[in-house]
Amino acid sequence: MNYLFKKIRIINPFQNLDEIADLWIKDGVIVKIAKEISTTDNDIEIIDSQTLVASPGFFDMHVHFRDPGFEYKEDLRTGAESAANGGFTGVLIMPNTKPPIHDKTVVEYIKSNTQNSIVDIYISGTITQNQEGKLISNMLEMNEHGVKLFTDDGKCVMNSDVMRRAFDYATPKDLLISQHCEDIFLTEGFDMNESEISVKLGLKGYPSIAEEVILYRDILLSEYCGNRRYHAQHLSTQNSVDLIRYAKRKGLRVTCEVTPHHFSLTEDTLTSYNTNFKMNPPLRKANDLQAIKEGLKDGTIDVIATDHAPHSNLEKEVEFDKAPNGIIGLETAFGLSVTHLVEENWLTINQLIEKMSVNPRKILHLPPISFQENLQANITIFDPKEEWIVNKTNFKSKSQNTPFDNLKLKGKVKFIFNNNKVYKSSL
């Protein structure tokens, strides 16, 4: 491997870096960064890069790789390749596997099956044993084996006392507790957002308050338990953004993420009863999208994460109320973010890189990435202006449950470099 990117724009918000230079990467290492690099090396691919940007590798802190237990939807290898194809050099996998990631055995299974991957696979563990919401998991043991975040994602820890115990138990190691905020009594049997549209379609509603009451409860609990680290997952409503803003203003160690689909799509799409618009939390209203974009702009929302949730066609091509929730997201995340956030002037490219690379690593206490000579490259290279049409048959995910097929997007990933490997995106 030997690449010379000529006149590439290198952006790294962590280093306060934004400059145009030549970038030489050989055998996975940054050999040189300079205004003008000339080389006599014959075996080198020289790439005219005036439209390209080099960024610290993207990191998706919310993916479901379904392995172990549901390998027909995705496995650790296809999940990682899907991430690479979408420009991600690192991911955090969610623990709702079968068995769930709730002890060191499952953690070690995943670690041993992801060695030599170009994508760094980080692991989250459950808050409660079997995700039952009753007894807390072996968090300390899992942490010793590298688990960075604890969540019952897919499920919500409904019992306030259990959640309080999780915060207290996490205190000595200052572990990060995270939540899928959903009051399940308000959402039983839901199909979509609760609104005039759900009533019209005869579909069961998931009111926005189901997310907000849990989020507010958790903010209060995290504060009560001594200002614990708390990360709210895939927020979807206007009030949720306001609640995070309130928590941050108060100095609480609260962070949050949103998904690309929650700033790209509204519930209006549900009138087709297309199950690729069915997810949890559901697609919301225009005012929620607006609030999310404002929250991204003013820094209330720290991270863009995909909630990549593969399901087979067999499972999705059914009656709406029988379909499982979720869509895949790794391979459309960057294009959707550029199209809806950068092109609409909500974020600069630099700010987008913070949300997709710098902040998730910071929240998880992972070491930051630097552009520095003689350092191993962990880099995503993309063209922020290139237009392309999404074609799900080019995806590397095992599943194709996307509502974005055939959509025109702006912003396309080209390469990732990580762990001494290179991956050329084939989107």
Added chain:
Amino acid sequence: MNKTISKPFLLSSEDLTKEDLELIFKRADFFQTSYKQGDKFDDLKGISVALAFFENSTRTKLSFEIAAKRLSAEIMSFTASTSSLAKGESLLDTLKTIEAMGVQIYVIRHGSSGAQQFLQRNTSGIILNAGDGKHEHPTQALLDNYTLLKHFGTIEGLKITIVGDIFHSRVARSNINVMRTLGAEVKFLGPGTLLPRRLNPWNVEQIDSIEDAIDWSDVILVLRLQKERMNSGLLPSNDEFSDFYGVTLKRISRRPGIVVMHPGPVNYGVELDYAISSYPNCLIQTQVTSGVFIRMAVLSLLSEYLKN
């Protein structure tokens, strides 16, 4: 091709324009006036119709069956319990299977809202919605409005209150569109949990008491109250519902001539008292009779799309 309705399927009341409605009523009227017991029309001769009922139904299924028979269709009929759905076959597979047998018109009832839309996307055949979950039941709305048209001569300007569990009713959803398209004024009456005020996509005005509803209305369309509403805690009890929302002979005597309708089957003693059944302007039986002619009309008009 003869004149027909604007879409080659009937999934929702929103598929029907005012012209479509008039055409359907005219055709139904033709069948009603020219039909003699034992007659057959040949509108569906050589056409296979599947009656696929994935949810229990007695009257709607019989009504479609008689309608299709009177039009000389070839009919195959099945219900979920007798089909291979019980063996784990998917809905889409079932559709593909009966499609492969040469079926052209599918009359489908299904418990999932939107199931017929999902199926229509996956077939070149004609789908006729006979009720999908809590979404729509368009032929019910057609027969209700046809019944009103026969009774009043016009629907324009009629004041109609739909009473009961609007939130879970496909009959209400289909009727609101058809009634408004034909110029009626519609209001709702029901418990707060069965139509939350802020979740009113039709901007239908809501009335707060049964007495006010009766005073205002020319027609009361009473919905069936499902027993599950009590079990799921949306209502405290049957008794409280009938005390506050039940339509009784005593109550309607406030307004002589008021018309009472119900899609059936009725829970007497809950939403209607039994004495109503002998009230002359209770049109429940007429609705059933109208139903056959309306379904003949819709089948006949849709079959035009199969003729080149």
